Amino acid sequence: xxxxxxxxxxxxxxxxxxxxxxxxxxxxxxxxxxxxxxxxxxxxxxxxxxxxxxxxxxxxxxxxxxxxxxxxxxxxxxxxxxxxxxxxxxxxxxxxxxxxxxxxxxxxxxxxxxxxxxxxxxxxxxxxxxxxxxxxxxxxxxxxxxxxxxxxxxxxxxxxxxxxxxxxxxxxxxxxxxxxxxxxxxxxxxxxxxxxxxxxxxxxxxxxxxxxxxxxxxxxxxxxxxxxxxxxxxxxxxxxxxxxxxxxxxxxxxxxxxxxxxxxxxxxxxxxxxxxxxxxxxxxxxxxxxxxxxxxxxxxxxxxxxxxxxxxxxxxxxxxxxxxxxxxxxxxxxxxxxxxxxxxxxxxxxxxxxxxxxxxxxxxxxxxxxxxxxxxxxxxxxxxxxxxxxxxxxxxxxxxxxxxxxxxxxxxxxxxxxxxxxxxxxxxxxxxxxxxxxxxxxxxxxxxxxxxxxxxxxxxxxxxxxxxxxxxxxxxxxxxxxxxxxxxxxxxxxxxxxxxxxxxxxxxxxxxxxxxxxxxxxxxxxxxxxxxxxxxxxxxxxxxxxxxxxxxxxxxxxxxxxxxxxxxxxxxxxxxxxxxxxxxxxxxxxxxxxxxxxxxxxxxxxxxxxxxxxxxxxxxxxxxx
Amino acid sequence: xxxxxxxxxxxxxxxxxxxxxxxxxxxxxxxxxxxxxxxxxxxxxxxxxxxxxxxxxxxxxxxxxxxxxxxxxxxxxxxxxxxxxxxxxxxxxxxxxxxxxxxxxxxxxxxxxxxxxxxxxxxxxxxxxxxxxxxxxxxxxxxxxxxxxxxxxxxxxxxxxxxxxxxxxxxxxxxxxxxxxxxxxxxxxxxxxxxxxxxxxxxxxxxxxxxxxxxxxxxxxxxxxxxxxxxxxxxxxxxxxxxxxxxxxxxxxxxxxxxxxxxxxxxxxxxxxxxxxxxxxxxxxxxxxxxxxxxxxxxxxxxxxxxxxxxxxxxxxxxxxxxxxxxxxxxxxxxxxx
Numbered sequence: 001x002x003x004x005x006x007x008x009x010x011x012x013x014x015x016x017x018x019x020x021x022x023x024x025x026x027x028x029x030x031x032x033x034x035x036x037x038x039x040x041x042x043x044x045x046x047x048x049x050x051x052x053x054x055x056x057x058x059x060x061x062x063x064x065x066x067x068x069x070x071x072x073x074x075x076x077x078x079x080x081x082x083x084x085x086x087x088x089x090x091x092x093x094x095x096x097x098x099x100x101x102x103x104x105x106x107x108x109x110x111x112x113x114x115x116x117x118x119x120x121x122x123x124x125x126x127x128x129x130x131x132x133x134x135x136x137x138x139x140x141x142x143x144x145x146x147x148x149x150x151x152x153x154x155x156x157x158x159x160x161x162x163x164x165x166x167x168x169x170x171x172x173x174x175x176x177x178x179x180x181x182x183x184x185x186x187x188x189x190x191x192x193x194x195x196x197x198x199x200x201x202x203x204x205x206x207x208x209x210x211x212x213x214x215x216x217x218x219x220x221x222x223x224x225x226x227x228x229x230x231x232x233x234x235x236x237x238x239x240x241x242x243x244x245x246x247x248x249x250x251x252x253x254x255x256x257x258x259x260x261x262x263x264x265x266x267x268x269x270x271x272x273x274x275x276x277x278x279x280x281x282x283x284x285x286x287x288x289x290x291x292x293x294x295x296x297x298x299x300x301x302x303x304x305x306x307x308x309x310x311x312x313x314x315x316x317x318x319x320x321x322x323x324x325x326x327x328x329x330x331x332x333x334x335x336x337x338x339x340x341x342x343x344x345x346x347x348x349x350x351x352x353x354x355x356x357x358x359x360x361x362x363x364x365x366x367x368x369x370x371x372x373x374x375x376x377x378x379x380x381x382x383x384x385x386x387x388x389x390x391x392x393x394x395x396x397x398x399x400x401x402x403x404x405x406x407x408x409x410x411x412x413x414x415x416x417x418x419x420x421x422x423x424x425x426x427x428x429x430x431x432x433x434x435x436x437x438x439x440x441x442x443x444x445x446x447x448x449x450x451x452x453x454x455x456x457x458x459x460x461x462x463x464x465x466x467x468x469x470x471x472x473x474x475x476x477x478x479x480x481x482x483x484x485x486x487x488x489x490x491x492x493x494x495x496x497x498x499x500x501x502x503x504x505x506x507x508x509x510x511x512x513x514x515x516x517x518x519x520x521x522x523x524x525x526x527x528x529x530x531x532x533x534x535x536x537x538x539x540x541x542x543x544x545x546x547x548x549x550x551x552x553x554x555x556x557x558x559x560x561x562x563x564x565x566x567x568x569x570x571x572x573x574x575x576x577x578x579x580x581x582x583x584x585x586x587x588x589x590x591x592x593x594x595x596x597x598x599x600x601x602x603x604x605x606x607x608x609x610x611x612x613x614x615x616x617x618x619x620x621x622x623x624x625x
Numbered sequence: 626x627x628x629x630x631x632x633x634x635x636x637x638x639x640x641x642x643x644x645x646x647x648x649x650x651x652x653x654x655x656x657x658x659x660x661x662x663x664x665x666x667x668x669x670x671x672x673x674x675x676x677x678x679x680x681x682x683x684x685x686x687x688x689x690x691x692x693x694x695x696x697x698x699x700x701x702x703x704x705x706x707x708x709x710x711x712x713x714x715x716x717x718x719x720x721x722x723x724x725x726x727x728x729x730x731x732x733x734x735x736x737x738x739x740x741x742x743x744x745x746x747x748x749x750x751x752x753x754x755x756x757x758x759x760x761x762x763x764x765x766x767x768x769x770x771x772x773x774x775x776x777x778x779x780x781x782x783x784x785x786x787x788x789x790x791x792x793x794x795x796x797x798x799x800x801x802x803x804x805x806x807x808x809x810x811x812x813x814x815x816x817x818x819x820x821x822x823x824x825x826x827x828x829x830x831x832x833x834x835x836x837x838x839x840x841x842x843x844x845x846x847x848x849x850x851x852x853x854x855x856x857x858x859x860x861x862x863x864x865x866x867x868x869x870x871x872x873x874x875x876x877x878x879x880x881x882x883x884x885x886x887x888x889x890x891x892x893x894x895x896x897x898x899x900x901x902x903x904x905x906x907x908x909x910x911x912x913x914x915x916x917x918x919x920x921x922x923x924x925x926x927x928x929x930x931x932x933x934x935x936x937x938x939x940x941x942x943x944x945x946x947x948x949x950x951x952x953x954x955x956x957x958x959x960x961x962x963x
Contacts, residue, residue, distance in 0.1 A: 054867050059754075087869035100860040105882045105958060114878065115868055150958040166868070 003071055003174055003206035004030040004053070010065030011045075011052055011230075013277060020277050022048055022061060023230045027306075028223070032173075035200070035207040037221030037238060039214050041253075041523035043274045045230035046210045050176045052076075053091065053208070055083055071173055089119065092167035094196070096179040098160035102151035108162055109147030115166050134165040138195060156387075157188040164195060171203040178210045185386035185550060190594040190606030193220055212523065214253050218242035218600035226250045229275055229287040232306070236313030242600045246307075246315035248292050248323050255328045256528035258557035259598050261580070267528040267557065268328040273493060274523075286316070294322045340377025343430075343511055343544050344398070347372050348407035351393050367393045369568040370407070375512065378538060380545045382555030382576065384591070385565035391548045394565075395516045398546065399433045400424055412511065428455075432505035436517040438497035442489040448475070448500055449485035455508045474503040477540075479533060495526035499533070506537070513545040519554060531558055552595055556580055564588045630951040637947040641940070648939045649701075652932050653694050661926040662686075667710045697932075707929035711921070716933045719918060724937055725808030726796060727907065727914035730834055731900045731941075737838025738899065739892060742845025746888070747876075749850040765843050773840035773902050777909040780832045793832050794911045798825045833910045841899050848891045852884040859883075886957055893949030897942045 011023040023045050030036045038046040051057050052068060053075060068075045070091065075083060087093075095101040103111060109131065116127040128147070135143035138161040151159055160180065167175060177196060181189035197220065200207055211217050217224050217238065224241045226234040226249065234247035245251040255268030270291050275283060283290060285300035292299065298318060306314045317323065351368040368390040375381055383391045396402040398409060400416075408417040411430045416423040432455075435441035442451055449471035456462050456470060472482035478499045489497055498518060505513055519527040531554065534545070549555050555562055556576055564572040564585065572585040583589045594606045664680040665672070672680075681687050685696050700707065706716040749765060752758045785793035796810060797803060801822050806813035811830075814823035856862065857880060865875050907916030915934055922930035954960045 056863070056866055084869050084871070087867055089869065093864065093867040095860055095864050097860055101864045103861045103865075103879050103883070105886075105956070106879070107958075114870075118868070118870065152959050163864075 001032050002029040002069075003032045004028075004036075004208065005069040006049075006066065007069070008066035009052070009063065009068055011048060011057065011061060012064040013058075014060040014062075015278065018281070019064070020280055021064075021230060022277065023052065024065075025231060025303075025306075026066070027232070028225055028235060030174075030206050030208065030223075032206050033200070033204045034222040035209050035220060037217035037224040038208060038210045038227060039212065039217045039224055039253075040227035040233075041212055041274055041525060043229070043276060044227040046227055047178055048230070049227075050093070050178050050208065050210055053174075053176055054087060054093070055080070088115065089170045090172050091174045091176065092170065092172040094160070094163055094167050094175065094177040094180045097183050098156050098163055099151060099183075101163050102159055104151055106150075107147065108149050108151065108154070112147070112162070112166060112169075115169060119170050130169075134169055135162070137168070137199070138162075138165040140165070156184050157192065160184065160188075160192055161195065164192070164199065168199045168203060168205070172205055174208070175200065175205050176208045176210070179212065180209075181216075182212070186552070186594040187386065187590060187606065189216075190596075190604075194606065196220075213596075214242065214250070215257065215596045215598065215600075219596040219604050226253070229280055231287055231303070232314075232316060233288065234313070234315045235306075236310070239600050240310055240313050244310065244313075244324070246309040246313060246320040246323055247288075247317050248294050248326060249288050250315075251323045251326045252291075252293070253524060255326065256524045258531070258553040260553050260556065260592075260595055261598055264331060264557065264577075266329045266331045267532055268326070269528040269532050270525040273495065273526060286318075293326050294319060340379065340544075342374045343377050344375040344409060344411050344546075346374070346398070346407070346409040349394065349397060349404050349409060350406040351390075351397060351402065352405045367568055368397070368404075371563075371565075371570050372407075373563060373570070373573060375544050375546060377511070377544055378542050379561065380534075380538070380547055380559045382559030382562040383546065383548045383565060384550065384552055384555050384562060386550060386591075388567070389565040390568040391565050392516055393568075395433065395514050395546065395548055399431055399514055400427045401433075429508065430510055431512045431514060432508065432510040434501050434505045434513060434515040434518050436520065438489075438494065438501045441501055442497060444489050446488070447485065448487050448489065448492075451489070452485070452500060452503045453507055454504060459508075470507070471503075474507060475500075477506070477537070478503045479529075493526075495522055495529060498522065498526075498530060502530075502533070502537075506541075506543075509541070511543055513543055514548075515545060516548045517550065518547075520549065520551065527554070534558065552580075552592065564591065630954055633951055633954060634947060637943070637950070641943045641947070644943060645936060645939060649698070649932070649936055650694065652935045653697065654690065656928050656931060657690060657693070659926070661928065663710060663926075663928055666926065706933045709922075709927050709930050711925040711927045711930075716929045719930060720915070720933050720937050722808065723913060723915045723918045724941075726810070726912065727900075727903050727916060728941060729809050729811065730830060730837070730907070730912065730914060731896070731903050733830055733834040734837035734841070734903075735892070735896055735899055737834055738841040738845060738895070741838060741842035742888070742892075743849060743885075745842060745846035746849025746853065747881075749846055750853040753850070753854065765846055768839065769843035769847070771840065773837050774905045774909060776836035776839050777833065777906050780836050781909070784832060791832055792829050796826060796829050796913055797822065798829075801825055829912075833906045833912055837899060837902055837906055840902065841895050844895060845888060845892060849884060849888045852887045853880055856880045856883045882956075886953065889949060889953050889956065893946050893953075896945045896949070900938065900942055900945070 006026045006028050009023060009026040010021060012019045013022050026049070028036060038049055040046050052063060053070070055075060063076045067077070070086070102108070112131045112134065113124070113127050116130055121127045121130055131147060132143045135146060140146060140158065140161050154162070180196065181192050184192060193216070196207070199205070209217065209221055218241070221238045223236065224238045225232055226241065226247065228249045233249045234241055234245065241250060245254060252268055252270050256270060258267060259265065272291055275287065280287065285302055286292070286304045289295045289299040296319065304316045304318045306316050307318070307320060309315050309320045349368060349371040350366065352364050352366045354364060371394055373381065383394065385391045393402065397404050403419055404417055408415055410416065411427060414426055416427045449468050450457070452471045452474050453467040456467050468485060471485045475482050475484050480496060480499055484492065484496070489500070492500065501518070519530050522530065535558070537543070547555065547559055559576050561574060562576045562579055563570045564579070564587065566587045572579060572583065572588045579588060580592065583592055596604050662677070664684055664686055665677050668676055668680055685693055688696070704717065706720070708715055709719060712719060745765065749761055752761045781793045784790045792798070803810065804813045804817040804819060804822060806816060810826040811823060814820070814826055862875060862880060865879050870878070903914060904916035904919060906912070907914045908920055911917070915937060918930065919934045921927070922934065
């Protein structure tokens with residue numbers, strides 16, 4: 001029996017200049033006990049489908065066509081009170097950000113209790129027993145202690161377990177999981193996915209799994225629906241969609257995602273980005289046509305019909321047979337690592353923080369312990385590790401933002417960790433940092449030209465005209481139009497802002513860039529553009545980079561060598577290819593096994609690592625790093 | 626809970642002592658720069674220059690200012706704030722008689738301000754985006770722009786003079802006597818079992834406390850409204866809806882508990898202003914509190930009283946801020962010691 005059926009569903013938003021389709025011609029059926037993956041980049045409308053199921057749409061948005069049937073009832077047309085009765089009972093949700101999904105001023109116990117009371121478990125004692133059982137089911141130990149804790153005292157993985165426990169408390173018929181693992185570390189992501197699968201099997205729940213990660217979707221879903229600008233691009237059994245994508249967008253998504261195995265290939269970078277709400281109306285014909293590598297004039301005549309391409313697989317493309325011919329450009333020979341002279345030498349770097357506020361409660365926490373490595377000219381080194389592994393602290397020390405407790409580092413043959421004025425000047429001239437979040441790293445009140453040339457302005461001795469010329473040259477180099485120099489950061493997209501962020505770091509022509517998770521918040525197609533840009537910049541101007549990331553596939557693509565950090569220590573280091581082919585440390589093996597494999601038919605066997613079920617003492621550490 | 630706020634209260638106590646010392650020094654210096662001679666004032670008009678000189682010596686006024694301050698401070702530490710030149714009474718007794726009246730008025734006014742502020746904030750939040758919003762918003766801005774002394778005058782004219790509903794001078798009806806006790810009239814009347822005194826005192830407090838409370842409520846309303854709007858953007862509110870909780874339950878059980886935190890820290894600051902605001906209101910309602918004592922003292926250049934009352938205002942504000950911050954800590958789990 002089908003639990004959730006969408007028939008020609010359409011959602012529109014009322015904008016000042018008329019109504020715009022947010023979701024159009026959505027068709028799928030989700031059988032009982034199966035998993036449907038909704039895949040696409042941000043703005044594709046996948047979260048909007050989740051909100052449509054709950055009918056909690058933003059103001060001005062409404063369902064304008066078709067129907068959405070849950071268990072034989074029409075979710076759109078039923079009275080709001082009836083629908084509210086279903087929510088939390090028969091339809092449950094798991095959010096993207098587990099930490100902000102729980103109310104910060106109420107204990108975990110209070111929040112579970114409230115939910116159970118609503119489910120009709122009358123007596124407080126029974127509710128407590130029930131809550132303890134639920135926490136046990138999601139493998140959270142010390143349940144009784146946990147009930148008295150507040151969300152900020154728990155790690156993200158633990159909060160997500162609590163939310164999963166609450167979602168499954170009523171043994172729901174349908175679960176909507178909206179990017180439930182995106183905010184979590186890879187090993188925890190693997191365990192959370194396993195947990196959802198385990199609970200789903202127990203209760204026979206049907207799941208709508210929303211994700212941007214095609215590889216993950218191929219692993220966990222029975223069927224996949226790929227969305228582009230609110231319209232289905234492709235729909236079909238997960239394995240066949242992944243193995244033989246029929247829509248060019250699916251294929252491009254796949255090619256823009258770095259592989260975890262096999263020979264290193266270049267990334268396919270789709271140009272531009274997905275059209276926003278206001279741009280959709282201006283596109284004639286296929287919405288993907290403006291970015292499609294196989295576009296022909298017929299594509300822009302009308303919206304493409306849904307074509308059966310294989311058993312149960314449909315694609316909204318008039319020429320699905322050409323999709324397989326889309327290929328990523330070859331890696332050029334000059335992308336191969338070229339060893340230069342040593343630029344940065346780090347010896348025994350250690351950082352200890354004092355934590356605890358009171359007079360007698362001081363305790364030391366070692367965030368980074370005895371880290372040593374050498375960065376050569378034109379070399380990209382990746383630092384991987386989970387949150388709390390100390391990788392960002394290493395970056396902050398090497399930029400001079402934090403003084404090492406012990407150890408030293410040399411840049412271009414000069415010792416710079418003593419903190420003197422001349423050392424800091426030397427450091428600034430050679431090392432620049434690119435921050436993670438361009439949104440908060442760029443001052444919203446300054447124009448791009450002034451942001452990009454801040455370092456020149458601070459050094460003095462340049463005129464405004466010189467700086468503007470330099471800014472325009474830099475913008476051209478990082479692939480933005482020179483007239484962007486006169487705009488403000490809010491007028492740019494996320495990917496463009498991150499380019500500006502990189503341009504700012506490149507302004508003083510540093511030898512070393514330190515990049516802390518610079519592509520983690522971006523869509524894969526934008527990520528591919530940026531990774532290719534970094535490669536291209538290295539070819540053109542030559543620089544070294546320390547690339548900090550939790551995403552192993554990105555490090556594999558970009559970096560010549562890598563360091564694996566775990567709890568402040570480097571547990572393994574060496575050439576990237578060697579580590580991926582034959583990891584020697586058990587933690588590295590756990591980390592690699594946690595990433596869904598490229599081939600969906602391969603068995604994904606993440607190993608258990610109890611980092612998300614930590615003891616209270618460790619929670620404190622995690623919160624302070 | 627006591628263990629939670631104990632370190633905070635301890636720290637605040639230490640810093641309060643330092644703040645009071647600095648304020649007392651400032652008061653001391655400023656008052657001695659004034660062209661007022663306490664020695665001459667404390668003698669009858671017939672006194673000779675020699676008499677005044679002798680009095681100056683006796684009062685220690687011939688000493689350098691730092692010495693004078695040390696002498697004053699030494700006495701204050703022993704509980705001797707000196708005697709009022711005008712009232713011919715110990716300053717400590719005068720302050721002890723009037724301080725409770727003012728604190729009682731201020732606390733009542735703060736309760737009214739908080740109640741109006743929270744209800745008003747919820748109303749403002751409720752009407753957001755509706756057609757009623759401009760009207761309610763206009764009302765709240767109008768409230769914001771009327772100061773407490775204007776409210777005092779309106780209330781006297783409307784409820785006192787025109788309608789004769791409520792008394793508007795003093796603390797009690799003239800035929801009643803203040804019962805002995807703490808000086809907090811409502812409390813003392815109840816302890817003495819005198820309901821007639823209790824109701825008379827309460828009736829006398831309605832107009833001044835409402836005048837103060839209404840004047841200080843709009844800021845609370847507006848802050849509560851904007852923090853509620855912020856809280857409603859949070860994921861846990863959205864998720865509470867997805868769990869099928871009712872809107873009422875989401876507002877009262879989830880949103881308000883978070884939105885009250887910034888409102889509470891504002892209330893702490895507001896109370897300081899409100900306590901200062903009692904001065905004008907007391908004068909308008911002839912309410913025998915610290916404010917009227919201060920006004921009398923200033924009029925008579927009664928330096929010992931000005932000094933003591935100034936310190937009393939300062940101490941009350943410090944205490945209230947400590948209480949509010951402790952409350953904030955209790956309500957916000959993130960600030961509690963782990």
